[in-house]
Amino acid sequence: MRPKVLVTGGTGYIGSHTILDLLENGCDAVCIDSCINSDTSCLKAIKELTGTEIPFYKADLCDLKATEQVFRDHPDIAGIIHFAALKAVGESVEKPLLYFRNNLESLINILDLSLRYGVKAFIFSSSCTVYGDVTHSPVDENTPWQEAASPYGRTKQIGEQIITDTLRHTDMKSILLRYFNPAGAHPSGKMGESPINPPQNLVPVITETAIGKRKSMTVFGTDYPTRDGSCIRDYIHVCDLAHAHTLALKYIFEGRQDEQTGIFNLGIGNGLTVLEIIEAFQRVTGVSLSYILGDRRPGDVMAIYSDHTKAGRLLGWEPKMTIDDIVSTAWTWEKNRSAAGKS
Numbered sequence: 377m378r379p380k381v382l383v384t385g386g387t388g389y390i391g392s393h394t395i396l397d398l399l400e401n402g403c404d405a406v407c408i409d410s411c412i413n414s415d416t417s418c419l420k421a422i423k424e425l426t427g428t429e430i431p432f433y434k435a436d437l438c439d440l441k442a443t444e445q446v447f448r449d450h451p452d453i454a455g456i457i458h459f460a461a462l463k464a465v466g467e468s469v470e471k472p473l474l475y476f477r478n479n480l481e482s483l484i485n486i487l488d489l490s491l492r493y494g495v496k497a498f499i500f501s502s503s504c505t506v507y508g509d510v511t512h513s514p515v516d517e518n519t520p521w522q523e524a525a526s527p528y529g530r531t532k533q534i535g536e537q538i539i540t541d542t543l544r545h546t547d548m549k550s551i552l553l554r555y556f557n558p559a560g561a562h563p564s565g566k567m568g569e570s571p572i573n574p575p576q577n578l579v580p581v582i583t584e585t586a587i588g589k590r591k592s593m594t595v596f597g598t599d600y601p602t603r604d605g606s607c608i609r610d611y612i613h614v615c616d617l618a619h620a621h622t623l624a625l626k627y628i629f630e631g632r633q634d635e636q637t638g639i640f641n642l643g644i645g646n647g648l649t650v651l652e653i654i655e656a657f658q659r660v661t662g663v664s665l666s667y668i669l670g671d672r673r674p675g676d677v678m679a680i681y682s683d684h685t686k687a688g689r690l691l692g693w694e695p696k697m698t699i700d701d702i703v704s705t706a707w708t709w710e711k712n713r714s715a716a717g718k719s
């Protein structure tokens with residue numbers, strides 16, 4: 377029997393790619409999203425790619441009653457993947473209460489319902505931001521947390537603690553997945569990052585600049601003590617990331633997880649500088665990019681990349697896509713979106 381998985385935030389960037397991966401790997405999916413930072417066009421793409429029309433609920437997870445309706449309609453939900461959250465670091469500094477209310481109230485509601493309706497597995501979208509301003513890389517799952525650099529990062533730290541405390545004496549098991557820098561798009565060119573709010577991550581900023589939606593882009597800081605002076609990050613293809621969620625669910629469903637709450641880093645395990653990403657984009661696409669070398673941006677960590685050996689050892693997860701795959705799929709997606717008239 378195909379386990380049924382509720383994907384919150386499922387019309388968003390990582391959620392939509394994960395729904396596709398679940399359907400392709402023996403699971404059924406139900407999706408809930410308020411569409412505060414997405415639209416439903418990915419559901420059409422998922423249908424084109426898999427032939428499956430998944431049940432979709434447009435609802436805010438902070439609305440407990442509306443969210444409970446999903447569980448009433450689908451009492452056989454076996455697992456939850458909880459992506460729904462606001463994620464703009466800068467906005468979270470300006471509007472901390474918006475972030476605490478949205479990201480934490482939604483988490484509390486979905487946890488409450490998961491326990492009441494006997495869900496067995498809970499996967500949480502965490503982030504490498506929980507590590508804060510680290511002094512060395514690679515970081516493994518035991519690297520101590522530093523002070524969160526933003527209210528957004530704090531919601532991930534508190535979210536992890538809420539889940540750990542809540543599940544301690546229950547039958548539900550959870551996995552906290554700490555993503556590094558998700559990027560790229562589905563190789564079909566039908567799905568990718570399509571946020572309502574302007575993207576802040578490097579790869580979509582590069583593709584938007586290359587296509588002319590932005591006049592130019594800035595490399596924030598070129599005097600860091602790194603290979604070329606720019607910041608180092610760990611870019612992981614969204615399809616590799618999506619597949620880790622399916623593996624994490626199976627790890628719990630198959631009874632292989634002993635601990636109540638497991639923690640896994642998901643990155644490629646290798647750091648690339650901002651200037652190296654720009655070089656890769658120009659080399660792979662043949663498009664030259666207009667960019668400015670600017671000052672450091674407050675709150676940016678100099679370098680962070682992952683040790684993901686635990687995910688390899690226990691989940692059997694190994695990223696397959698390279699940085700060239702990331703920039704080429706992101707570029708195809710940007711061109712397709714622009715041709716379709718999307719901003």
Ligand SMILES: NC(=O)c1ccc[n+]([C@@H]2O[C@H](COP(=O)([O-])OP(=O)(O)OC[C@H]3O[C@@H](n4cnc5c(N)ncnc54)[C@H](O)[C@@H]3O)[C@@H](O)[C@H]2O)c1
Nearest residue numbers: 385388389390410411412413414436437459460461501503
């Ligand atoms: N993309 C990244 O760089 C990154 C890195 C680390 C962690 N994460 C985390 O991964 C998750 C998914 O990120 P993404 O990049 O796909 O973002 P996204 O904005 O594309 O997707 C999040 C989705 O959640 C929805 N949502 C937000 N609040 C909601 C609510 N209260 N009720 C219902 N739906 C709501 C949004 O409409 C959106 O579709 C988030 O939790 C994010 O914090 C993302």
